[in-house]
Amino acid sequence: MSLQGVYRMSQEYANKEVLVSTQWASDNINKPNVRILEVDWDPTTAYNQGHIESAPLIDWRKDMNHPITRDIIDKQGFGALLSRLGVKEDSTVVLYGDFNNWFAAYAFWVFKYYRFNDVRLLNGGRKKWIDEGKKFTTTVPTNSPSNYAAKDSDENIRAFYPQVKETLGKQGIVLVDVRSPAEFKGEVLAPPEYPTEHAQRGGHIPGAVNQPWAQAVKEDGTFKSAQELRGLYEPKQVTSNKNVITYCRIGERSAHSWFVLKYLLGYPNVKNYDGSWTEWGNMVRNPVER
Numbered sequence: 221m222s223l224q225g226v227y228r229m230s231q232e233y234a235n236k237e238v239l240v241s242t243q244w245a246s247d248n249i250n251k252p253n254v255r256i257l258e259v260d261w262d263p264t265t266a267y268n269q270g271h272i273e274s275a276p277l278i279d280w281r282k283d284m285n286h287p288i289t290r291d292i293i294d295k296q297g298f299g300a301l302l303s304r305l306g307v308k309e310d311s312t313v314v315l316y317g318d319f320n321n322w323f324a325a326y327a328f329w330v331f332k333y334y335r336f337n338d339v340r341l342l343n344g345g346r347k348k349w350i351d352e353g354k355k356f357t358t359t360v361p362t363n364s365p366s367n368y369a370a371k372d373s374d375e376n377i378r379a380f381y382p383q384v385k386e387t388l389g390k391q392g393i394v395l396v397d398v399r400s401p402a403e404f405k406g407e408v409l410a411p412p413e414y415p416t417e418h419a420q421r422g423g424h425i426p427g428a429v430n431q432p433w434a435q436a437v438k439e440d441g442t443f444k445s446a447q448e449l450r451g452l453y454e455p456k457q458v459t460s461n462k463n464v465i466t467y468c469r470i471g472e473r474s475a476h477s478w479f480v481l482k483y484l485l486g487y488p489n490v491k492n493y494d495g496s497w498t499e500w501g502n503m504v505r506n507p508v509e510r
Contacts, residue, residue, distance in 0.1 A: 240340050256274065257305060260318050272355075306363035316349070321345040326476075404423075409501075428467075470494065478492040
């Protein structure tokens with residue numbers, strides 16, 4: 221599929237094809253090989269109030285997480301989800317959602333975890349679509365299910381607790397805490413949107429640097445230029461020659477920063493620690509810094 225019309229404001233991005241503009245999405249809504257999907261944490265305040273025509277919903281809590289264990293959706297569940305959404309092996313999937321694409325970026329990470337080939341983000345998400353006055357509908361689309369077979373997971377983009385614990389004090393590895401400065405300092409246990417979803421202790425993983433995820437986007441919800449993004453990370457010694465692990469509270473904000481580092485800046489070795497602070501801050505005798 222031609223990439224003509226893909227978002228090109230900045231030619232500096234290492235992988236500019238992973239972003240599409242609102243105009244591109246508008247022009248390609250009804251293309252048979254394009255599947256635009258909305259990803260929301262709370263569909264009642266987002267998707268159900270209006271969504272892009274023909275865009276099915278991915279309910280982040282129900283569809284991206286394992287129904288029983290603290291884990292992401294498993295391989296079989298991912299295959300069943302994409303089959304229900306009508307996604308095929310050769311589909312171009314465009315994800316967008318609320319909270320400046322927090323949860324869409326998390327879904328992007330899950331798609332890549334199961335090695336889906338062509339998945340992209342709508343630059344600016346719901347916010348930019350609404351700000352531009354583009355058409356929304358409340359009609360839930362019907363689609364023909366597919367028979368998508370999920371691939372084995374790519375463990376190179378995911379970090380688990382034992383791996384993170386082993387990195388403490390090692391050279392060439394940098395932990396990036398993407399939460400707010402108040403969370404990083406241990407002044408608050410959770411952001412105000414999620415007051416009950418927190419760990420027993422506040423603070424951060426020893427040695428981690430704080431680079432809030434939200435600084436990567438502009439006021440209109442689109443990503444800053446590659447030069448501006450490098451200006452955020454490189455002064456904090458988050459550089460492309462290091463192994464980088466991002467984390468937040470439950471892995472959704474850190475998936476957003478993982479996307480920035482791995483795809484927009486092209487860092488070769490970036491993992492998302494989705495256990496994040498709700499795991500680390502609840503572990504008995506775990507080291508914590510404030």
